[in-house]
Every structure is written in structure tokens, then in C-alpha cells.
Amino acid sequence: MARRRQLYEGKAKILFEGPEPGTLVQYFKDDATAFNAQKKGTITGKGVLNNRISEFLMTKLAEINIPTHFIRRLNMREQLIKEVEIIPIEVVVRNIAAGSLAQRLGIPEGTRLPRSIVEYYYKNDQLNDPMVAEEHITAFGWASAQDVDDIVHYTLRINDFLTGLFLGVGITLVDFKLEFGRLYENDEMRVVLADEISPDNCRLWDAKTNEKMDKDRFRRDLGKIEEAYQEVARRLGILPEA
Ligand code: C5P
16 A cells, blocks of 8 residues: 555654545654653553544544544554644643653652643743643634634543543543644634643553553653553553453
8 A cells, every 4th residue: 555645753653645535644653752752762562552542532532522633543553533723832731840840840759739730831842842821822823712722621621520530440630731722623713632642742650650651651760661552551541452
């Protein structure tokens, strides 16, 4: 079969032209980067696990009426998605202090936040993805006020839903990052969840021991990275086929 035309290569994924207009194929690599690609490595089997975990979570979210770009998984490393215009904002939700929030504000890692906090970062590698306010997003036209409203609404619902889902399998959802895109469908433009949801962009701690089960194991050289991703998949009941 002729190789599909590659449209974009990111740090952890490649996008290929899809089989029908308006579709893309999202390929999950084993490559891992951290600290804006200053640290690079490979986590064997990560792409396969993230493809499955993201499929599982996006499918669950669709069941509660969160619109997503996900159509179906094609094979071990690829999924068919709807082509969307990515909104250049990373939306981070935090339930417990960790990572950059703990560092920036001097709050000890593990402190439960009085309420969930939503932050926005402008997606720009050259600028190191700076944090921005809603004002910047609308003033510079990265998204309309209505888009931001939709994004916040979906984000808070996703946080509530995923917090419960993970807690049910003994995992604390500490924080995570979402990306959204615009999709023109049925004569209207709407905001849909895009990218992926996986241990690459969530902080997941064992609910009993607080052991890290996510990309912080790579960022901080804690070892047993693939095992941790595998354990997340195992608890969700979705181990990849052999
Ligand atoms: O580093 P920081 O604490 O701001 O990250 C918050 C959350 O967003 C973490 O779960 C992290 O994995 C995710 N994140 C991401 N991609 C980025 C920045 C953060 O997935 N570029």
C-alpha cells in the first residue's frame, strides 16, 4: 500500500492525510520529550499504550456528549481522527499542586487545591509556551469569547468525569493538559476536543501510595516508565493486544 502523505510531525505524534476528505491519521510515536524538547528519549511501547489509552478516554468522553476529533482506532499505533483547525492554546487543569504551579508559587507538591484551577498557555515552542490570560486569547484572536466559554465548559466537565473515572481504578488525577480545535460540521463551526489524553499529558498518581504513573517518571529519571504507562492501561482494563 502506498505510504500516506505526512502532513505534520510533532514531538510524540505524526499526522498523515486520512482516507477520506476531512479525516487524518494520527500516529503515536515512542519518542518522548520534556522541558520544551531539551530532554529527549524513547519509551519503548509508549505509542501503542497512548493510542489505546487515548482511544478509551475519548470514547468515554463522547459518551457524556463531549465532542471530540476521535473517530476510531485503526491499528496498534494509529487512529482515525477528524481534521480540525487547532486552537493554539494548551488548557491545563489542576486539582493538586505539582509541576510548574508548585515551582512558580512555592506550593508543596501534593497540596490539594481549594478548587480546580484552569490555566492557558500559548502554543509556541520559540516562546516556550508562555502562560496567558483569557484576555490575551480573545485580544489576539486565538479564539473567540464564545470558543473560550465552550472550552472552559468542556474542560470542567472533562475534569470531573476523568477524576471520577481514574479514582474508580485507584488513580488520582493530579493535573492534565487538553487541546481543542475548530470543526465545521452540519453547517456550523464548533469547538471539539483534539490531540490526545494519555500519561504523556496527565499527572496520574497511585491513589494509595502517590507513586507517579505518568511522564514525570521520564522528566525526573525515575525509571520504570513503560511499566507505569502499562499499569495505567491495565487498571483501565485496556491492555494492548500482544
Ligand atoms: O509542567 P506543568 O506542571 O505546567 O504541567 C501541567 C500538566 O500539563 C501536566 O500534566 C503535564 O503533563 C501537562 N503538559 C503537557 N504539555 C505541555 C505542558 C504541560 O502535556 N507542553
